[in-house]
Amino acid sequence: MAKFNFSKYKNKNILLLCHENADLDAISASAILQLLLKQKNIDSEIAVPSHINEQASAFAKKQKIKFITSPNLKKYDQIFLLDFNDYDQLGKLREQFTILQKQKSFEVVSFDHHVVEKRSIDTSKIGVSNKHSTTQVLFNLFKKDFNEKMFFYACVGMIEDTGHFIVGDKELFSDFSFCLTHSNKSYNEILLFTKNKMDKGKKLAFLKTAQRAEIFEINDFIIAFSNVSFFQGAAATKLLSLGADVSLVYGISEKENSSILSCRADSYFKEKNNFNLVNDLLKELQKNLGGEIGGHSGAAMWKGNASEKIVKNNCLGIIRKKLLH
Incomplete structure (x- = not known):
């Protein structure tokens, strides 16, 4: 600075x-x-x-x-x-x-x-x-x-x-x-x-995110991938508190007609693997799918145009390559 x-x-x-x-x-x-x-x-x-x-x-x-x-x-x-x-x-x-x-x-x-x-x-x-x-x-x-x-x-x-x-x-x-x-x-x-009282919409978003979550184990670490229409960032944070080491929550912004992926990574996971969500995941995702990225090592977001399946498969491939190299 x-x-x-x-x-x-x-x-x-x-x-x-x-x-x-x-x-x-x-x-x-x-x-x-x-x-x-x-x-x-x-x-x-x-x-x-x-x-x-x-x-x-x-x-x-x-x-x-x-x-x-x-x-x-x-x-x-x-x-x-x-x-x-x-x-x-x-x-x-x-x-x-x-x-x-x-x-x-x-x-x-x-x-x-x-x-x-x-x-x-x-x-x-x-x-x-x-x-x-x-x-x-x-x-x-x-x-x-x-x-x-x-x-x-x-x-x-x-x-x-x-x-x-x-x-x-x-x-x-x-x-x-x-x-x-x-x-x-x-x-x-x-x-x-x-602390604040959680509104009904956020409660429903968290519950749907947990219900829809797919769990992947890579090198003894838990990667959770889910989707929800709103509150993707907060939902990704919630998945960490439920036990995920990395959480990826996909959504569609109808207002901007774009796909959104909110990502969170646990501190222990980051330190153990020298992993940065922006540098190690989203910059690679951007190379593959284009779009825009922002955030920092433990909380970041990608915005672009790609289906949930394509985004999920790309993210898992990138994480596997980093963790199993």
Whole structure:
């Protein structure tokens, strides 16, 4: 990550933009960045394209984190992207954003923990790092400027984006421990902010995913492949908690007329096999089937056009080759 200089953003109209259907990591990261800017006497607004998920909305309300929806991008000359770096996650703002960006109406910097691709909005890598959450990225960049509230928000993002530590590494737990110690909150207090009542739709998605799961054993590791219409990412995380070492959940996006594959990998599996979902699975899948990929070592997604059978067979072949070489 390059060194970040706040002084260049004084006297700018700044927007802190979360991805569509913003989650706890995105809203916590945006709140941290807003507080950091405020320390430098720099004003900013937090926004989401049109929707924030229920959990993040409840958290924002409790913490009095103000945000707007459907911002008019013409008002801003600096936009920070929080927890994303992909045009697809701009939702209904995509068209306006793309036009104004081409006109150089604003500058863009992304704070994100996903792999930078050629198609990424911001390819500078100023605020992008291979961490487990965007709040962890911000902590590593600006640790010396953090206060109690920022440490607390960092903990929330790290818990949420690891599925309550289903994935992790030594650096994550070290960072989390430091943030927890300096947050003036107990672990149980922070956990309360990451729990929410599961809606019926998500319950059904999880149950259908488990019911439809096909189990494959490769080199003593369990690979689970399933399909569901909605919540593919959350469903893939749930399969890990049920015992899978790698979970692959396929779905169809009718809105975009494309196929989606959400992938998750357990930390032990990754370390034991030196396995990275993006580098070792999805880049190979992309070579075979085309499409777009994004994510990081333990949580990633492919989007393209291929049948469930073709995607499944390709993924299993790639994993077998990696594990049995």
